[in-house]
Amino acid sequence: MKQANVKKSVVSEGEQIQLATEMINLGARLQLLEAQTTLSRERLIKLYKELKGASPPKGMLPFSTDWFLTWQPNIHSSIFLNIYDYLLKYAGASDITAILKAYSLYLQQVGHDSEEEPVLSLTRAWTLIRYVDSKMLKLKSCSCCEGKFVVNAYDLNNNYLCNLCHIPSRAGKTKKAKELQYKLVSAAA
Amino acid sequence: MSEAEMMSEIKDANLNYLMLAQQMIRADKVTAIFRLGISADIADLLEGLSNFQILKLSSSNMLLARFRFEDSAILSMLTDYTKDRSLANAHSAILLSGQPA
Numbered sequence: 070m071k072q073a074n075v076k077k078s079v080v081s082e083g084e085q086i087q088l089a090t091e092m093i094n095l096g097a098r099l100q101l102l103e104a105q106t107t108l109s110r111e112r113l114i115k116l117y118k119e120l121k122g123a124s125p126p127k128g129m130l131p132f133s134t135d136w137f138l139t140w141q142p143n144i145h146s147s148i149f150l151n152i153y154d155y156l157l158k159y160a161g162a163s164d165i166t167a168i169l170k171a172y173s174l175y176l177q178q179v180g181h182d183s184e185e186e187p188v189l190s191l192t193r194a195w196t197l198i199r200y201v202d203s204k205m206l207k208l209k210s211c212s213c214c215e216g217k218f219v220v221n222a223y224d225l226n227n228n229y230l231c232n233l234c235h236i237p238s239r240a241g242k243t244k245k246a247k248e249l250q251y252k253l254v255s256a257a258a
Numbered sequence: 259m260s261e262a263e264m265m266s267e268i269k270d271a272n273l274n275y276l277m278l279a280q281q282m283i284r285a286d287k288v289t290a291i292f293r294l295g296i297s298a299d300i301a302d303l304l305e306g307l308s309n310f311q312i313l314k315l316s317s318s319n320m321l322l323a324r325f326r327f328e329d330s331a332i333l334s335m336l337t338d339y340t341k342d343r344s345l346a347n348a349h350s351a352i353l354l355s356g357q358p359a
Contacts, residue, residue, distance in 0.1 A: 144348050151355035152292060159359040160291040161298055170288050178351045180344070214332055216352040233349045234335075241342075 082108070086116065088165070093117055095172060098192040099125040105165045105195075130192060134205050137197060137219050140240040143232050145188040146197050147218040149175040150208060153198065154217075168195055265319050272316035275323045279304050280312070295326055297359040326354060 085106045092102055093116065102113045117125045137146045153171035156162040162170055172194050181187045189197075197219070200206040208217040211231035218231045232240070259267075282290035283305045291301050307315070316322070327333040332353060339346035 144345075144352075148348060148351050148355070151352050155292055155355045155359075156288055159297055160288040162288045166288075170286075174289060174292060179348065210356075214335060214349070214353065215329075215356075216349065217356045218352070233345060233352075 089116055093120045095191045100130050101192050101195050134200055140232050140237055143219055148178055149189055149194050150219055151217055268321055269317050272322045276312045276316055
């Protein structure tokens with residue numbers, strides 16, 4: 070038992086369930102729930118099934134820092150991390166509440182609708198914070214626009230140009246974007 | 259627009275701004291602090307203002323809210339996005355949240 074020395078209280082358990090509910094609704098994986106709440110694994114699985122109507126996905130969490138450095142994910146994770154930093158610095162939020170608030174603000178900021186999957190999932194956002202805390206990733210100011218972006222802490226980042234000031238030539242030209250383009254063109258015609 | 263009209267528009271904008279800010283802070287202070295770009299002290303103060311105080315504060319001939327993009331180079335870059343509006347939104351979100359409160 071993780072929290073064996075903590076006295077069991079109904080009120081705090083209620084709070085924990087509420088927290089877990091909020092996280093599941095934002096798309097959290099089971100590992101995140103286990104790390105951030107004091108509820109047992111069985112209870113979390115039960116709660117997950119009740120809310121989502123399906124068993125939680127199995128398998129390991131994504132563990133690569135490279136994902137955060139590719140073009141579109143980098144922009145999205147930079148938005149999230151900037152918001153998170155702002156909340157820590159100026160709004161007095163901390164820990165998991167800061168992550169949850171920053172994540173909902175991020176979703177609203179990128180105009181996410183509930184049908185499609187957001188680029189940055191809550192679990193990835195949480196992993197990002199852990200990478201930053203363990204100094205594997207950090208924010209670096211772009212030398213052109215002075216906006217702060219996620220970079221690898223061990224890369225050489227003198228005269229760093231961000232992904233928006235210096236858009237890579239093939240950025241955003243995915244199959245999905247192309248299909249969307251076709252749709253727009255045929256709708257206009 | 260005549261001078262008098264402009265003054266009354268400014269007062270309206272002030273009143274709207276203060277009332278909106280107060281509602282946002284009362285609903286969710288942490289989120290409001292981010293969206294408004296103000297410090298926690300100011301948020302506490304705005305939260306506690308009475309209706310009369312808000313009315314008095316708003317009846318000024320100068321706008322109370324300040325424009326948040328102060329750097330002209332950055333502003334022109336953001337307004338010059340021709341290709342993709344969502345990229346402009348992403349860029350301004352990063353720049354705005356990177357600013358101190």
